[in-house]
Amino acid sequence: DAKTTQPNSMESNEEEPVHLPCNHSTISGTDYIHWYRQLPSQGPEYVIHGLTSNVNNRMASLAIAEDRKSSTLILHRATLRDAAVYYCILGNDMRFGAGTRLTVKP
Amino acid sequence: SQTIHQWPATLVQPVGSPLSLECTVEGTSNPNLYWYRQAAGRGLQLLFYSIGIDQISSEVPQNLSASRPQDRQFILSSKKLLLSDSGFYLCAWSVGAYTQYFGPGTRLTVL
Numbered sequence: 001d002a003k004t005t006q007p008n009s010m011e012s013n014e015e016e017p018v019h020l021p022c023n024h025s026t027i028s029g030t031d032y033i034h035w036y037r038q039l040p041s042q043g044p045e046y047v048i049h050g051l052t053s054n055v056n057n058r059m060a061s062l063a064i065a066e067d068r069k070s071s072t073l074i075l076h077r078a079t080l081r082d083a084a085v086y087y088c089i090l091g092n093d094m095r096f097g098a099g100t101r102l103t104v105k106p
Numbered sequence: 107s108q109t110i111h112q113w114p115a116t117l118v119q120p121v122g123s124p125l126s127l128e129c130t131v132e133g134t135s136n137p138n139l140y141w142y143r144q145a146a147g148r149g150l151q152l153l154f155y156s157i158g159i160d161q162i163s164s165e166v167p168q169n170l171s172a173s174r175p176q177d178r179q180f181i182l183s184s185k186k187l188l189l190s191d192s193g194f195y196l197c198a199w200s201v202g203a204y205t206q207y208f209g210p211g212t213r214l215t216v217l
C-alpha cells in the first residue's frame with residue numbers, strides 16, 4: 001500500500017510560487033519526509049527532507065503540518081527548469097509512487 | 107565527495123540475450139545500494155536493494171538478478187532478456203535508510 005498520496009499533475013506559471021501537497025496519514029513518529037524530483041531523462045535528485053519543523057534550502061521549502069500527516073513542498077518562484085515529476089517519500093521507504101508531474105508555463 | 111557511476115548509458119539488446127549492468131559508488135563506505143527500473147512513462151519500480159556484500163533483497167520476482175561482489179559495486183544481470191525488460195535502469199545509494207542519491211541511469215531497449 002502507498003504510504004503517500006500526491007496529485008497526479010499540477011500546473012504553474014513561470015515565476016509564480018508552487019505548492020506541491022503530499023498526504024501521509026500513516027506516518028510514524030520517526031519517519032523523515034523526503035522530497036525528490038526527476039527531470040526528463042534523468043534519475044531522481046534529492047530536493048529536501050524534514051522531520052517536524054519546516055525546512056528551507058536553496059532549492060525549496062518544506063512545510064510540515066503540526067500532526068505530520070501532510071506536507072507541502074514550496075517552490076518560491078517556479079522556472080521552466082523546475083518542470084519535473086516530484087516525489088514525496090517517507091522514512092526508509094524505497095518505493096517511489098507516481099509522484100506529481102509539474103508543468104511550468106511561460 | 108561521493109559519486110555514483112553507471113554504465114553503459116544506453117544499450118540495445120536482442121530478446122534472449124544476456125545482460126550485465128554495473129554500478130559503482132565512490133567516496134563512501136558500506137552504502138545501501140538499490141536498483142530501480144522505470145518503464146516508459148511510468149514510475150520507478152524497486153528491483154533489488156542491498157545493505158552489504160552478498161546481502162541482497164529482491165522486490166519483484168522476474169528474470170533479473172543482482173550481485174554485490176564488492177562493497178561499492180552493484181551488478182544487475184539477466185540470462186535471457188524479455189521485451190518487457192526494456193526501460194530506464196537506475197542505481198542509487200544511501201547511508202543507512204537515509205537520502206538516496208541516483209546515478210545517471212542506463213536506457214535499455216530490448217528488440
